[in-house]
Amino acid sequence: AQTVTQSQPEMSVQEAETVTLSCTYDTSESDYYLFWYKQPPSRQMILVIRQEAYKQQNATENRFSVNFQKAAKSFSLKISDSQLGDAAMYFCARSLYGQNFVFGPGTRLSVLP
Amino acid sequence: EPEVTQTPSHQVTQMGQEVILRCVPISNHLYFYWYRQILGQKVEFLVSFYNNEISEKSEIFDDQFSVERPDGSNFTLKIRSTKLEDSAMYFCATEQERTEAFFGQGTRLTVV
Numbered sequence: 001a002q003t004v005t006q007s008q009p010e011m012s013v014q015e016a017e018t019v020t021l022s023c024t025y026d027t028s029e030s031d032y033y034l035f036w037y038k039q040p041p042s043r044q045m046i047l048v049i050r051q052e053a054y055k056q057q058n059a060t061e062n063r064f065s066v067n068f069q070k071a072a073k074s075f076s077l078k079i080s081d082s083q084l085g086d087a088a089m090y091f092c093a094r095s096l097y098g099q100n101f102v103f104g105p106g107t108r109l110s111v112l113p
Numbered sequence: 114e115p116e117v118t119q120t121p122s123h124q125v126t127q128m129g130q131e132v133i134l135r136c137v138p139i140s141n142h143l144y145f146y147w148y149r150q151i152l153g154q155k156v157e158f159l160v161s162f163y164n165n166e167i168s169e170k171s172e173i174f175d176d177q178f179s180v181e182r183p184d185g186s187n188f189t190l191k192i193r194s195t196k197l198e199d200s201a202m203y204f205c206a207t208e209q210e211r212t213e214a215f216f217g218q219g220t221r222l223t224v225v
Contacts, residue, residue: 043202045156045216091156100146100169101214103156
């Protein structure tokens with residue numbers, strides 16, 4: 001089965017500190033996309049960052065960066081200088097070219113003032 | 114910035130009633146999806162739609178569900194006879210190419 005695993009149901013971080021959320025996935029394909037989505041209490045789904053599997057360079061978006069380890073099928077999200085507004089559920093997702101998204105179970109991130 | 118719009122934001126319905134959830138995709142997007150998220154659980158794929166037909170559907174998407182794009186703009190999800198377990202957040206997502214889905218803000222469906 002094609003799965004996405006997030007082993008941390010909950011994480012907390014002190015404001016202004018750095019936190020890393022883990023994600024592993026299973027696929028036999030070589031071409032795919034990986035995403036982190038943020039879901040705040042409003043329950044919207046907001047794209048945080050995405051990574052194309054064929055790119056070796058890790059994606060970065062302002063305070064958000066990923067550590068993509070293709071051989072290990074690992075895709076962790078690092079949030080630097082955490083802010084109170086970062087508190088949310090974070091979902092890792094994988095999309096195979098031409099197929100739909102598969103989401104992980106999510107990690108609830110709390111940011112402590 | 115273009116966005117996917119879903120209506121209504123919250124729908125309360127009685128068990129056994131039909132509901133239609135609506136989604137207005139980003140104008141040049143070609144691929145459309147419905148996902149659902151039962152409270153406290155992960156986001157689950159329901160169905161994908163391309164070129165006016167279903168391209169893939171999950172086990173969840175049984176005969177009580179249907180999708181259509183009746184007027185070339187709105188993309189709808191119909192649940193024919195709602196059950197209590199259909200209570201969830203329903204997300205529409207659209208893509209121009211199969212690389213990045215833009216999600217709507219979701220419709221919270223409550224079946225009572």
